[in-house]
Structure formats: structure tokens, C-alpha cells
Amino acid sequence: MKESDNSNKSKAPLASSTGVGRLVLHIPNIITCLNLFSGCVAIFLAFKGNDQGALIAISLSVVFDFFDGFVARMFKAYSPMGKELDSLADVVSFGMAPGAIVFSLLSETNINEWLPYLAFLIPVFSGLRLAKFNIDDRQSDSFLGLPVPANAIFWSGIVYSFSPFLVNNIWILLLLLGLFCFFLVSEIPMFALKFKNYSFKNNQIQYLFLLVTIVLLAVFQLNAFAPIIAWYILLSILLSVLKKKSI
Numbered sequence: 001m002k003e004s005d006n007s008n009k010s011k012a013p014l015a016s017s018t019g020v021g022r023l024v025l026h027i028p029n030i031i032t033c034l035n036l037f038s039g040c041v042a043i044f045l046a047f048k049g050n051d052q053g054a055l056i057a058i059s060l061s062v063v064f065d066f067f068d069g070f071v072a073r074m075f076k077a078y079s080p081m082g083k084e085l086d087s088l089a090d091v092v093s094f095g096m097a098p099g100a101i102v103f104s105l106l107s108e109t110n111i112n113e114w115l116p117y118l119a120f121l122i123p124v125f126s127g128l129r130l131a132k133f134n135i136d137d138r139q140s141d142s143f144l145g146l147p148v149p150a151n152a153i154f155w156s157g158i159v160y161s162f163s164p165f166l167v168n169n170i171w172i173l174l175l176l177l178g179l180f181c182f183f184l185v186s187e188i189p190m191f192a193l194k195f196k197n198y199s200f201k202n203n204q205i206q207y208l209f210l211l212v213t214i215v216l217l218a219v220f221q222l223n224a225f226a227p228i229i230a231w232y233i234l235l236s237i238l239l240s241v242l243k244k245k246s247i
Contacts, residue, residue, distance in 0.1 A: 025079060028072040032085050035064035039093025042156070046100035051163060054101050055156040055222065061093035062149045087130050094148035095126030098155035102177065105159050108167050118174070121181050126151065129184040143190040146183035150229050154180065157225025183233065189243075190236035209235055 042057035068086065072078055102119035109115065126148045133139055158176070159166070166173045191205050200207055212231055216224040 024075045025077045027075065028068045028077050029079070029082050029085055031064050031068040031071060032082065032089050035061045035068065035093055036085075036089035038064060039089065039097050042093065042097035043100045046097060046104050049104055051101065051156075051160040052222070054097065055160045055225065058093065058097055058152050058156045059225075061089075061097070062153060065090065065093070065149055083134075087134060090130055090148055091123065091127050094152035095123035095130075098126075098152040099123040101156055101159050102173075105163055105166060105173070106170075108163075109170055111170060115170075118177060121177065122151070122155065125181040125184045132185065141194065142192050145186045145188060146180065146190060146233065148184070150232060151180055151184055153225050154229035157223075157227075157229065161223040161226055188237060189240045190233070191239060205235065205239060 038057050038060040042054045042061065045053035045057060065086075068082075072082065099119050099122035102122060103116045106116035106119055129145060129148055129151075132145070133143075136144065138144060191209075193206055193209070196202065209232060213224075213228050216228055216231070220227065
């Protein structure tokens with residue numbers, strides 16, 4: 001999973017005085033703006049109760065979030081503005097958007113008028129997660145804590161697939177809310193989907209994750225998003241435990 005590392009992170013900007021060079025420098029920022037736009041659409045759809053639309057919009061934000069970093073690395077188009085814009089976009093797309101989805105779901109319970117506001121713990125902890133990531137040099141090749149795009153995918157997926165169950169079992173929803181807020185700011189090591197090469201030997205965990213992900217998508221389609229993130233967390237924790245035992 002990619003954190004909001006537009007790879008515009010504290011690197012020297014592309015040096016070019018030509019018009020083409022200046023245009024290339026802004027391509028990652030344009031893609032980041034698409035991430036932000038899609039996140040705003042997800043929020044609107046979430047408050048309208050359109051769970052499927054919100055899921056699709058957040059998924060688009062994840063795609064844009066991946067490609068802004070990919071393009072920045074490809075063209076060496078790094079900039080301080082890109083770094084700041086990326087984090088701001090991610091707070092909206094992967095913090096506020098899933099918070100709006102859970103808020104809408106909790107509003108259906110009619111248990112307490114204040115209960116739905118607990119959903120906004122998601123953007124709060126997502127913001128804390130992003131701030132922590134931006135100043136933590138230990139997370140260049142892997143993550144400590146759950147990346148915000150993964151958290152957003154989980155919430156949009158689980159509400160889309162299991163909203164009637166969650167409304168009727170509100171304690172499970174609140175338990176998951178607390179657990180995933182903890183995951184965001186925890187020190188639990190979680191692997192990144194970064195391939196330094198395409199060797200199976202050097203990327204066994206990544207290939208295993210992708211293989212199971214493909215199977216889940218083929219079988220469950222849009223209902224696969226929450227299980228995929230659960231699989232990612234489980235695999236990360238298992239890998240961390242095995243590494244500790246081998247020390």
C-alpha cells in the first residue's frame with residue numbers, strides 16, 4: 001500500500017528552464033488534484049447515502065494517489081508544493097471521505113443523535129497518521145501503522161458490503177472504528193507494495209498478497225475491498241511476528 005508519498009518528498013525539483021520542463025514538473029500535482037477532486041465527490045456521495053458511488057470515488061483517489069508518485073519518480077518532478085498538496089489531498093480523500101461514509105451509516109441507527117460524530121475520529125487519526133509519516137524517516141521502504149489509503153478502502157468497502165449487518169450490530173462497528181484508529185497511529189510494521197525488481201525471491205510477500213487479492217476480486221468483485229485490507233493487515237502482522245521470532 002502506498003502512503004501519501006507523492007515522492008515529492010523533500011527531494012530537489014526537476015531542473016529545467018524550458019516550458020516543457022516546467023510543465024512536466026506540474027504533472028504529478030495535476031494528478032494529485034484529481035485525487036482531491038475524486039475525494040470531494042466521495043464525500044458528497046457518502047452524505048447522500050450512495051455507498052457504491054463513494055467506494056468507486058475513493059478507489060479512483062487511490063489510483064490517482066499511486067500515479068502521482070509514479071509520475072514524480074519517473075520524471076524526477078519533485079517539489080515542496082507537491083509534498084504539501086499530496087498530504088492535503090489525502091486528508092480529504094482518505095480521511096474525511098471514509099469519515100463521511102461511516103457518519104452516514106451511524107446516522108441510520110437512531111440510537112443517539114451524537115453517536116454519528118464518532119465517525120470523524122477517522123479523519124482526525126488519518127491526519128495524525130499523515131503528519132507522523134511525513135516526518136518519519138523509518139518508513140521509506142515499509143510502513144509503521146496502517147496507510148491511510150488502505151484505511152479508506154476498508155471503510156468504503158465494509159460499509160458497501162455489510163451496512164445492514166453493521167447497523168444491526170452497532171457494537172461491532174464501534175469496535176472496528178476504535179481498532180482501525182489504533183492501527184493508523186500504531187507502530188505495527190506493514191509491508192509496502194514497492195518492487196525494487198521483479199524477482200519472486202525478493203518480493204515473495206508482495207506477490208503472495210497480489211495473488212490472493214486477485215482471487216478475492218475475481219470471486220467477490222466490489223465486495224472484496226474490505227477482505228483485501230483485512231488480508232493485508234493479517235499478512236503484515238504475521239510477517240512481523242515471524243521476523244521477531246527469527247531474531
